[in-house]
Amino acid sequence: MTFLGAARTVTGSKHLLQVDGHRVLIDCGLFQGLKSLRERNWQALPIKATDIEAVVLTHAHLDHVGYLPRLVGQGFKGRVFCTPATAELARIVLADAARLQEEDAERANRKRYTKHSPALPLFTTKDADRAMALLQPVGYDRPMPVAPGVEAEFVNAGHLLGSAYARVRLQSAGKTVLFGGDLGRYDRPVMPDPDPVDEADVLLVESTYGNRVHEADDNGARMAQIINETADRHGKVIIPAFALGRIEEVLYWIGRLEAEQRIPVLPVYVDSPMAREVLGIYRSRLQELDGDVAGQRFNHGRERNYLKVCAFCTEQLRVVSSVPESRAVQESTEPAIIVSSSGMATGGRVLHHLVHTLPDERNTVLFVGYQAAGTRGRQMLEGVGFTRIHGADVPVKARIEAIDSMSAHADSNEILRWLRQFKRPPALTCLVHGEAEPMDALKARIEAELGWRLATPGHQERIEI
Structure with a gap:
């Protein structure tokens, strides 16, 4: 598994699984925020897009789906698996992102506040349309083959309409990798609580608020x-x-x-x-x-x-x-x-x-x-x-x-509450989707309270499963 994004940073979620010569990308997000991060969107991936057989999306936020048109523009033609609601929302998100890319490039060229001549969009509306055509909706709790020897299943994550963990089974190895996506919260209006999961061999869990506890709900x-x-x-x-x-x-x-x-x-x-x-x-x-x-x-x-x-x-x-x-x-x-x-x-x-x-x-x-x-x-x-x-x-x-209490991301206490539902510790838990300080704080807390084996992989770092 190679961490192509959301590695000691929050945005750009992309995790590449390589299994018996087959390649599956879990999430396909844009980097956002600091210029040094946004520039990664323009850099070539360490793998050809044509070599990726499938993409599995956990939800429709831009930092998890926004790179998909770029990937399609580079030659990706495989299927993109997601929940039905994620498919509906992703179509809107990708069309809007492509429009903004084109408008921003046009405005930069017209007003000349760009160092590039001409400024180009990261991807076009045509790329987004081609990406939408690849979406393959699959309901919750329905295992489906996504590549030879690789099976994925969506489980409600409670973060956004259609959001999910991706439970990926590697059949030849007999292992399960749980990609947590973005973990939702408990006892909130609009979204249901995240579903419990009781086991995985390898777990990826977010750490966005790994060093914080949200404000108590003050009833508005x-x-x-x-x-x-x-x-x-x-x-x-x-x-x-x-x-x-x-x-x-x-x-x-x-x-x-x-x-x-x-x-x-x-x-x-x-x-x-x-x-x-x-x-x-x-x-x-x-x-x-x-x-x-x-x-x-x-x-x-x-x-x-x-x-x-x-x-x-x-x-x-x-x-x-x-x-x-x-x-x-x-x-x-x-x-x-x-x-x-x-x-x-x-x-x-x-x-x-x-x-x-x-x-x-x-x-x-x-x-x-x-x-x-x-x-x-x-x-x-x-x-x-x-x-x-x-x-x-x-x-x-x-x-x-x-207002911090409205966040859709689990805080430190809520992450621990979710982890404690596991019947046995994963062999390895990788913290992703967080800046260094909250990630390190969450790592220390999980080690102290649960005694689990943890890793905080860096950008493009690879691990063996």
Whole structure:
């Protein structure tokens, strides 16, 4: 097994299995964040794309699927296995990523803020279309052959609609490798708890929050406080959020706080071309989500047990559908809540909203997800006075806030809770999908509390199974 991404870093998940001359890639993600990481997206893999027989995807986030069009552009023609919901979401994600790649390259060439002549997209819409044609949906708990002597099975991971662990059986060796993907959380709205797994010979588990324990769930109190204080200043709340998973939970909480009359009813704009389609998929697959979003019952003033019909609706919800409408929202001075992607403020329409709102101290930017090192979101949380957007320095005078409790990644306690369900320790547990500090902290904790054998492989490191 070769670790081609998410090795002592969070993004770029790609793990190459080589079994009896056959090659299967588990996840096919983009590197994000620091420039030194993003440059890896342009570097050749240590294996020809044509030599890879199949790809197995754990879920549809860009850092797990976003390299797929690039791989197809390099000649990959095998099947791409994933759950049905992941297939639906991946089609949206890949189309959006290709469009952004082409738009960013065109803008860089037009405004000449690039050192490359000309700037090129990492992949094109044509590459993304060809990648989508290779998707092979398979339901949970259904073992399927993905290459000769290699069988894979998806198990619910509770991280995102359609997310899974990939349980891979190597038949000639009689071994099982569990690729944990991204591990979800317990007792959260929207997503169900991650399923227990009781054994594997080799385990890969994420360590994104290996040195942290999330804020206790405060029943929306902090979000309510931030919205109320910003509304009192007649400002806007800008919420950069991933269109997959996070926007849905943000809308759930805003709708709930409105229903319970804990915040004023404000216009809520969802400004993400991808979000409209994603929300449609979430609504069509409510049976795969947590019971909290199907027929929600809240206290609504004096009317107890108020039934909320739409899981992701607010009183004044508007899903922005056009660029002119987006510009009108940007230029409006009315108090409002604007939910837009990307979640780390690295691209997408949220950047245009930030250009208009960051210089005004009445406004608030509220981050509700992980901010990778080197991203604009991380820099703002660390207190930068200016941030560069589309080639210009924008002053950061707005209030910058973060809510940690909404994360979709398991924290240190939750990872240990999941690991303790194993009936016997894996022969080897590899920590992936984490920066060095949280990864090392989690390694020390697992060794101390469970006594397991662990490894923290580096980029392109190989191990024998």
